[in-house]
Amino acid sequence: MSPFTDNPAESLAALGEVELISRIRDWLGAANPPAPAGIGDDCAVLPDSPVPNLVTVDPVVYGRHFDDATPPALAGAKLIKRNLSDIAAMGGQPTSGVLALAAGSNVSLVWLEAFIRGLAGTCIEFSTTIVGGDIAELPAGQFVGTLTLLGHAERKLLRTGTQLGDRILVTGALGGSIASKHLDFTPRIAEGLWLAGRSEVTAMMDLTDGLAKDLPAMLTAGTCAMLETASIPIAPAAEDLATHSGKPAAEHAFCDGEDYELLFMVKGDANLDALLADWIETFTTPLCCIGKIDTVKQASQNRRLINTASGELLYPDGGYQHLKRHD
Amino acid sequence: MSPFTDNPAESLAALGEVELISRIRDWLGAANPPAPAGIGDDCAVLPDSPVPNLVTVDPVVYGRHFDDATPPALAGAKLIKRNLSDIAAMGGQPTSGVLALAAGSNVSLVWLEAFIRGLAGTCIEFSTTIVGGDIAELPAGQFVGTLTLLGHAERKLLRTGTQLGDRILVTGALGGSIASKHLDFTPRIAEGLWLAGRSEVTAMMDLTDGLAKDLPAMLTAGTCAMLETASIPIAPAAEDLATHSGKPAAEHAFCDGEDYELLFMVKGDANLDALLADWIETFTTPLCCIGKIDTVKQASQNRRLINTASGELLYPDGGYQHLKRHD
Numbered sequence: 001m002s003p004f005t006d007n008p009a010e011s012l013a014a015l016g017e018v019e020l021i022s023r024i025r026d027w028l029g030a031a032n033p034p035a036p037a038g039i040g041d042d043c044a045v046l047p048d049s050p051v052p053n054l055v056t057v058d059p060v061v062y063g064r065h066f067d068d069a070t071p072p073a074l075a076g077a078k079l080i081k082r083n084l085s086d087i088a089a090m091g092g093q094p095t096s097g098v099l100a101l102a103a104g105s106n107v108s109l110v111w112l113e114a115f116i117r118g119l120a121g122t123c124i125e126f127s128t129t130i131v132g133g134d135i136a137e138l139p140a141g142q143f144v145g146t147l148t149l150l151g152h153a154e155r156k157l158l159r160t161g162t163q164l165g166d167r168i169l170v171t172g173a174l175g176g177s178i179a180s181k182h183l184d185f186t187p188r189i190a191e192g193l194w195l196a197g198r199s200e201v202t203a204m205m206d207l208t209d210g211l212a213k214d215l216p217a218m219l220t221a222g223t224c225a226m227l228e229t230a231s232i233p234i235a236p237a238a239e240d241l242a243t244h245s246g247k248p249a250a251e252h253a254f255c256d257g258e259d260y261e262l263l264f265m266v267k268g269d270a271n272l273d274a275l276l277a278d279w280i281e282t283f284t285t286p287l288c289c290i291g292k293i294d295t296v297k298q299a300s301q302n303r304r305l306i307n308t309a310s311g312e313l314l315y316p317d318g319g320y321q322h323l324k325r326h327d
Numbered sequence: 328m329s330p331f332t333d334n335p336a337e338s339l340a341a342l343g344e345v346e347l348i349s350r351i352r353d354w355l356g357a358a359n360p361p362a363p364a365g366i367g368d369d370c371a372v373l374p375d376s377p378v379p380n381l382v383t384v385d386p387v388v389y390g391r392h393f394d395d396a397t398p399p400a401l402a403g404a405k406l407i408k409r410n411l412s413d414i415a416a417m418g419g420q421p422t423s424g425v426l427a428l429a430a431g432s433n434v435s436l437v438w439l440e441a442f443i444r445g446l447a448g449t450c451i452e453f454s455t456t457i458v459g460g461d462i463a464e465l466p467a468g469q470f471v472g473t474l475t476l477l478g479h480a481e482r483k484l485l486r487t488g489t490q491l492g493d494r495i496l497v498t499g500a501l502g503g504s505i506a507s508k509h510l511d512f513t514p515r516i517a518e519g520l521w522l523a524g525r526s527e528v529t530a531m532m533d534l535t536d537g538l539a540k541d542l543p544a545m546l547t548a549g550t551c552a553m554l555e556t557a558s559i560p561i562a563p564a565a566e567d568l569a570t571h572s573g574k575p576a577a578e579h580a581f582c583d584g585e586d587y588e589l590l591f592m593v594k595g596d597a598n599l600d601a602l603l604a605d606w607i608e609t610f611t612t613p614l615c616c617i618g619k620i621d622t623v624k625q626a627s628q629n630r631r632l633i634n635t636a637s638g639e640l641l642y643p644d645g646g647y648q649h650l651k652r653h654d
Contacts, residue, residue, distance in 0.1 A: 041486050042416035042532050043381040043478065051378050054370040057425045057475060059463045089369035098384045100473045102429075136386045138471070144463075146427045148384060148475035151370065159368050205369050 002068040003115075003143050005108035012112070013105040017135055024133075027113050031120035033096075033129045044098060044132030052095050052150035056086035062143040066183070072111045073118030074183040076145075080122045082208075083149035084187035085260045089206035091196025092153035093189060094126055099133035099147050104140040115145070126189060155196045157264070161203035162218045165268030166293045168225055171285050172261040174211060175238025175253035182258040191262055191285055200270030207259040212305060212315035214263060219293070219303040226308045227291035254305075254315045268292065329395040330442075330470050332435040339439070340432040344462055351460075354440050358447035360423075360456045371425060371459030379422050379477035383413035389470040393510070399438045400445030401510040403472075407449045409535075410476035411514035412587045416533035418523025419480035420516060421453055426460035426474050431467040442472070453516060482523045484591070488530035489545045492595025493620045495552055498612050499588040501538060502565025502580035509585040518589055518612055527597035534586040539632060539642035541590060546620070546630040553635045554618035581632075581642045595619065 005011050012020060025032050025039055032039060046052065060066055060082070066075040080097070087094045099119070103112075123130060128149070138144065171188055188206070195201045207214050211232075215225050229250065238252035245252070266272055272289060279287050296302050305314040332338050339347060352359050352366055359366060373379065387393055387409070393402040407424070414421045426446070430439075450457060455476070465471065498515055515533070522528045534541050538559075542552050556577065565579035572579070593599055599616060606614050623629050632641040 042413040043383040043419065045417075045483055045485075046380045046382055048380070052477075053373045053375070055373060055423075055425055055459060055475075055477070056370040057427045057459065057461050057473075059427055059429055059461060059473075061429060061463050061465060063466065064464055086369040090372075092370065096382075098382055098475055100384045100386055100427075100475075102386055102388060102471050102473070132382060132384065134384050134386060134473075136388050136471075137391055138388060139390065139469070142466070142469065144429050144465070144471055146384075146386075146429070146461075146473045148382070148425055148427075150379075150382070156372055158372075 001072055001111055003062055003072070003108060003111045004104065004106045004141055010108055010110065011105060012103060012107045012109065020135060024116055027116040028120045028130055031123035031130050033131060039132050046096060046131065050095060050152040052152055054087060054090050054092045054151035054153055054156070055148065056083050057146060057148040058082040058086065059144055059146040070183060072114035076115035076118030077122040078183055079145050079147050080119050080128070081185060081187050081260070083147050084126055084189055085206045087149060087151035088188045088192035089204055089262060090151070090153050091155055091157040091192050091204060092151035093193060094128040095150045095152055096129045096131045097147050097149040099130050099145065101133065102136045102138045102144040104138050104142045106140045107143055126187070153196060157196050157201060157204040159203055159205045159218050162220060162265045162293055163202050163267065164223060164293055164295060166202055166265035167268065167272055167289050168291045168293065169266060169287060169289050170233065170261055170263050171287055172259065173233040173235035173286060174207065174259050174261065175235045175249065175256045176241045177237065177256055177258040179237040179241065181237060185260045187260065188262045188285065191283055194282060195262070195264055198275065200267045200275060202265045202267055204262055204264035207261045207263050208257060210255045210257040211263070212254040213318035215305055216303045218263070218265065221302065222296055223293050224296050224301045224303065225291055225305045226294045227305055227314060228308055231288055231290045233286060233288045265293065328399055328438055330389055330399070330435060330438045331431065331433045331468055337435055337437065338432060339430060339434045339436065341436070347462060351443055354443040355447045355457055358450035358457050360458060366459050373423060373458065377422055377479035379479055381414060381417050381419045381478035381480055381483070382475065383410050384473060384475040385409040385413065386471055386473040397510060399441035403442035403445030404449040405510055406472050406474050407446050407455070408512060408514050408587070410474050411453055411516055412533045414476060414478035415515045415519035416531055416589060417478070417480050418482055418484040418519050418531060419478035420520060421455040421476055421478045423456045423458045424474050424476040426457050426472065428460065429463045429465045429471040431465050431469045433467045434470055453514070480523060484523050484528060484531040486530055486532045486545050489547060489592045489620055490529055490594065491550060491620055491622060493529055493592035494595065494599055494616050495618045495620065496593060496614060496616050497560065497588055497590050498614055499586065500560040500562035500613060501534065501586050501588065502576065502583045503562045503568045504564065504583055504585040506564040506568065508564060512587045514587065515589045515612065518610060521609060522589070522591055525602065527594045527602060529592045529594055531589055531591035534588045534590050535584060537582045537584040538590070539581040540645035542632055543630045543645070545590070545592065548629060549623055550620050551623050551628045551630065552618055552632045553621045554632055554641060555635055558615055558617045560613060560615045578642070592620065
């Protein structure tokens, strides 16, 4: 469904800001707490507990993160899920967020209602509220929704905790997200909280730009990631895509991005079998050990991914890079 | 200066996301604290103290809040100042923020550096840091910067604390902001903190859409604002504008918006002269009492502004309304 309408009576232009905010509050329903915490003052007032110690921000942009073919409820849900995945990647739980909409006045009210209701449903599912926001006008035909999400973590799992000898683990399966998963994924909040409670886990991030780009961000100077390529969990969607993309399914798994899975490290001397056994008792989400952190043998391997079997560098050009032109 | 360039080598397209984030970190300088608090992980980690209990979000949109004629440093400063003004309006002090940029790949690096440095300078002036953010791509020729700012208030001054008999006060002078003040104003953080410490102050907001639209938001059902129109502080810029706009200067003062002044209420039985005397000892910012909160005499006055001298409604159509078309 297109976000835009040619009929002004069915668009944002029909309402003005005051009435639009009132509608958005209705559409958010239980995801918008009553004042003073909720929408309506100069700032939103945060509850006293839990104290937020994490903050993240991610947008959805029309034409980039979703398009006319995207059901609006999924586009709205994606906005909060992108942020939830970041909170999960720190081992945190989400608390509350603020929503900034920048939209052409020809955005359709029917579309926006479905977008907001989709976002609100996911908020409620993950015990999160929208406590405030802003509406600004963009040129006709444009829409950017930006959500800032606060969270709380007892133990914050950073990307930079990686140690020499750590095993590298990943949840779920990778690649081919564009087929549907980029709009229809489950943020790994429960898994992230559980992993933050395990002292043998040293570092964590969520996979958004692909393993090939994201894993190097966890490596310190002088180390590399030795990967068992046969252990990489390749999503069925990546296999499907490979049948007509001309690329191997493994390349999709390494480079597609938007996996929204957790990538994390477990101490080399920890009992990995015990962790895997406990995991299986708790979650149905797949979990794979894909390699380990080693010292580099030569400078070219610094902070790179290496195929353990062949010694070759894996996808040194990385995954998806925003903005840059390759022409 | 235009934010955009036709030369790809001088644009965001030349860099890619990783290098761009590195540059932004450099440009932010001391406004970006070191990790783990700063840019670089899935979430930003907030310091333990002060605990944030306020959050606000405001954008600047190219073509709406600034244009090619705007010095980029002022556009960047405006982004953080809009948010600082919201924190001031709650009686809070700012703590830290996250910056989401959505930009066409033809945004000029020279322009963006000046924008970020302008923002960073204002952050440092107000003891605020940028702890994280996001970069997303928009169509060429577009730019939206969205800043979410956290703050802390010992006593939170809401808009809704207004009581019958309260005196209505306003800082600074109103109207004609478009001439320069909308880009060059001082957020009333110090004044807001001071007012939150005065128990006779019952409610507060910042004037962004004009007194005519903003003041009714502080009125409860059955009350109205009786205004001494001769006491309204009219800015020289509003007088200038009136010489060629065809509107009275007072209409500019009531309706122009973007004043970023504090509008607040003082209990009717409080010693107003004592408050004004203490104010003058502390601040050079002008402060005016412009009226008081009364009960309505007829239904048409409900939550309206009334001219005390004539009994007439003042500007019942209010100030600036975003989005709505008046055609």
